[in-house]
Amino acid sequence: MTPTSEDELSAAIKSAKGPLQIRGGGTRGGAGTGTVLDTGGLSGITLYEPGALTLVAGAGTPVAEIEAALAAENQRLAFEPIDHRAILGTTGTPTLGGVAATNASGPRRIQVGAARDFMLGVRYVDGAGNIVKNGGRVMKNVTGYDLVKLMAGSWGQLGVMTEVSLKVLPVPEMIATLRINGLDDAQAVQAMSRALGSPFEITGAAHAPNGPDGHPVTMLRIEGFETQITYRAAELKKLLAAFGDITLETDQDRAAAGWAWVRDAELMKDQPGDIWRFSVKPSDGPALARALGADDILYDWGGGLVWARMPEGTDARASMGGIAGHGTLVRMSDAARGTIPRLHPEPAPVAKITDGLRARFDPRGLFSPVTEPA
């Protein structure tokens, strides 16, 4: 079904007899069971005020359409949503609802926050067919509980989002990447920590033990006015001198391509195996990577986000030992399907809350849990 309004969606949910598969662009593949509920009919930008940094759009709006409208005003989605089509080998058009429902956020997460930090308001229809709104389109709002955050990253378990309002940001005049070659993982994380602990507003910090040119590369991104870039690059070179030679990439296209490579974990494209994504504190990243013994590793978020390509069916979480954090199985082979849960299992008291919320928001259990394979 493809409802074209909230009321139609509400009626459809009320009369649903069995499970529903909420689908935006379907870029995460066709798996899952139940009647497909396509959000494509809930599309279009309804409000865009560049001077107030706000945009409101239907949940089925293609992300590309939003990015194009923003680009025309020299603005952007600062949380840099990931495009997983490369590593998943899927096709389709990622939608705003899909980005919101997966809280998809890229390298700039460390500086500006995740998708959830840019979501100002949502409208959704819950599993009983109720039309609900929360938040709004203003930057500051503490009126009642923040259900916007609850919907962000909820993977469609609590309701079908129909509209999302976003905070957007201006595109900086310039971006640049500082690169250090040849560091081992621990040194790289130290270098990134030092840079992130400086006042120079790093907006990306990644390390690939096996970079695009086949050797270890550590990347730091700075963005701003040209004066800022020049000054900060020089200061960072001084600050990080002990870590080796630093090259500065100021070609805008090449710098952008480098960060898209990190954002989309392109390193793992066209490679076999399962793909995992771990969130830990940065200084634990190298130890985790060692424990995993993965076929490929990529660090983002200053070392705190560890992408790992593992042999099919490996329960990588079992290798975490005492390291605090969690792992998500992003790409699942048939060997992992049904045996390894996609999301990190929650401790009992937390699981109880999650189950309670699902039972309240979706009393008939129409929406799929997040155990489904990619």
Added chain:
Amino acid sequence: MQMPTPDARVLGRKAEIVDRLRRVLPADAVIDDVAETRAYECDALTAYKCPPLAAVLPANTDEVAAVLKICHELDVPVVPRGSGTSLAGGALPTADCVILGVSKLNDVLETDYDNRFIRVQTGRTNLSVTGAVEEEDFFYAPDPSSQLACAISGNIAMNSGGAHCLKYGVTTNNLLGVTMVMMDGTVVELGGAHLDAPGLDLLGVICGSEGQLGVVTEATLRILRKPEGARPVLMGFDANEVAGACVSDIIKAGVLPVAIEFMDRPCIRACEAFAKAGYPDCEALLIVEVEGSDAEIDHQLRLIMEIAKRHNPVELREAKDADEAGRIWLGRKSAFGAMGQINDYMCLDGTIPVSELPRVLTRIGEMSKEYGLDVANVFHAGDGNMHPLILFDANKEGDLEKCEAMGADILKLCVEVGGCLTGEHGVGIEKRDLMHVQYAPADLEAQMAVKDVFDPNWLLNPAKVFPLDASDARRALDVAAE
């Protein structure tokens, strides 16, 4: 302002309740003497007062859990309290409640500069969190004006923000994890030193839930390296509209100031009379602050001033040194004190889309004439959070009521133009009954369903946030169950 009738069964069991609490807490941590409980009878919204049944001051998570277990078992409502600076009556007790104060929970548990976080007990004050990392040139970004006194626990419960949140965000954007005790005594850990959580973003819901979902005892907070420097510029305009347009042009230009503050003529006059900051006599005044190295600041301020010049400012003043910067901020920072000097006032807190600023100010001006009460406006203009101050005379019969009615009208106006009832102070009891204006019944149901899950008997801070008529049935639930 209406509060539910205290539960007679709880009042009648005071001795038993206090006795049970004394068995799990040190003697000086349970306060039941009527005179002493008065210290907890209100928060910074002093118009409403009610001493609690008792107050407890646990010193760690285990003690908090023990207290909640007992109150859960005995059906006693619990009102968590940080430093009591809430302006919305969020920590106002009821006669049948136990106040759970976190003032003894003030340790720093861990500081980690490599991973840029600090873990603290939540009774610690906002400013002393920055104090704990200042030596290494780090700071905790959310900076409510009450930061000297308010506790991290209250900041989390109210999702507090400050003058610099245009750039750094509010509490929810800087909170990484919490240890929280549920009403039944269960301890849960949400988030941690890593950046995102698996599953539902429960941390995001806890933040801003006004002490109704659990008692937060420990928090992991993001800390940031201090900027190299900061400098403000002051600009005066001869119309609110012009100042409003200037704000949106600055934002569009891609400069990201850390703060954009707006004051209207009545506010400028009052502040000037009080603080003598040397502000120009004009309709509207902006203070814009940017950060960075000297050269970076110069560059950004040059851009900002060029934009301002296009709007024919009556005054444009860049701070040349710390002293001048201090003077630019002086008037703004003393705004509330200044208004207090000349009148009684009621400080509102609502948010509007920035583009509606001129229209809203015009309408507030009209209302001011209709009600015969003066209004002065200060705004966090970058994010549309306004604080209209309605001046009245507390000794004059009927003035307070008139003031309250006008306040409600202004907040309704905020909602009407696409904004909301509160940008940073919270709902508490103050705006509880206005929630219908912003939210349809289904919207409130969804929020109350969340409370049902965390606190099925509605014992935690029960008569706040939701209009009494909307929450009646739920609050009666556990009474009916007996």
